[in-house]
Amino acid sequence: MIDLYTFKTPNGRKISIALEELGIPYKTHVVDITKGDQFKPEFLAINPNNKIPAIVDHAAPGGTPLAIFESGAILLYLAEKTGTLMPTDPRGKAEVTQWLMFQMGGVGPMLGQLNHFEVYAPTKVPYAIDRFRAESKRILGVLEKHLASRDYLAAHYSIADIATYPWVKAVHGNPKFGDLFQDTPNILQWLHRVGSRPAVQRGMQVP
Numbered sequence: 001m002i003d004l005y006t007f008k009t010p011n012g013r014k015i016s017i018a019l020e021e022l023g024i025p026y027k028t029h030v031v032d033i034t035k036g037d038q039f040k041p042e043f044l045a046i047n048p049n050n051k052i053p054a055i056v057d058h059a060a061p062g063g064t065p066l067a068i069f070e071s072g073a074i075l076l077y078l079a080e081k082t083g084t085l086m087p088t089d090p091r092g093k094a095e096v097t098q099w100l101m102f103q104m105g106g107v108g109p110m111l112g113q114l115n116h117f118e119v120y121a122p123t124k125v126p127y128a129i130d131r132f133r134a135e136s137k138r139i140l141g142v143l144e145k146h147l148a149s150r151d152y153l154a155a156h157y158s159i160a161d162i163a164t165y166p167w168v169k170a171v172h173g174n175p176k177f178g179d180l181f182q183d184t185p186n187i188l189q190w191l192h193r194v195g196s197r198p199a200v201q202r203g204m205q206v207p
Contacts, residue, residue: 002026003056005046006207007033010166011071011108015053017162017203018075022082026055030207057081072104075159085159092155099153099160102142107164110135111171118176136171137180140187143168147186151193165194166204 004019004026006012019026031037031052038050047054047069055074060066061081068074076097079086087093114132117125143164146153153160169191171177181188194200 001058003029003058004206005029005031005043005052005054005056007031007052008207009033009052010112010170011051012053013166013204013206014071014163015055015074015078016206017166017200018078018085018159020199020203020206021162021197022078022084024078024082028207072100072163075100075163079159085157085162087155087158095154096158096160099158100163103160103163103167106139107143107167110139111167114177115171115174119174133180136177140168140180140184143190144184144186147190151190157194157197161190161194162200165191165200169195169204 002019002024004015006016006028007030016026016028031043033052037043038047038052043054044050046056046067049069051069053071053074054067054069057066057068057077068077076086086096110132114129114136117128117132121128143153152158153164168187172181172188172191195204
């Protein structure tokens with residue numbers, strides 16, 4: 001059994017999708033970041049960085065529960081533990097890992113900052129909006145070109161797709177950002193392909 005500490009954000013949904021894909025039993029604990037639950041001592045004992053998601057694996061190697069934070073680290077752990085959604089050969093593993101890091105260092109931060117400054121910031125800062133919109137468009141351009149010759153980010157469906165899908169899906173679903181997807185037929189096909197998976201659909205509903 002795995003305890004999943006999460007909220008309805010793209011980063012949180014990465015892990016519920018992975019757990020659904022892997023068929024690992026888990027219990028969901030909602031950490032309401034809008035109410036400051038992430039600063040409660042019991043959660044900080046699991047993730048000192050006060051961010052979701054985090055997991056506690058009660059069936060971890062070694063026999064004692066293992067707490068893990070950072071969504072990319074959790075995905076790598078789950079894939080390596082189960083031998084699924086990540087190739088074992090060095091070349092295949094490197095391909096998945098590089099696209100996972102592309103999401104962690106680019107897709108998530110840039111789309112997240114764009115969403116913050118465009119939608120939530122109490123004061124509109126044109127420089128910030130223009131900067132993150134331009135970088136988001138560039139990053140989506142990288143994905144669009146890459147997906148022109150393949151169905152998934154790596155050779156096969158993997159944790160790289162799981163990590164990237166909730167972020168791209170969230171921005172695509174916001175009318176404010178519709179212009180970013182005007183010339184991205186490959187991304188739209190990929191969104192449909194990944195989003196049609198039953199495990200992805202279940203994971204996107206957690207919590």
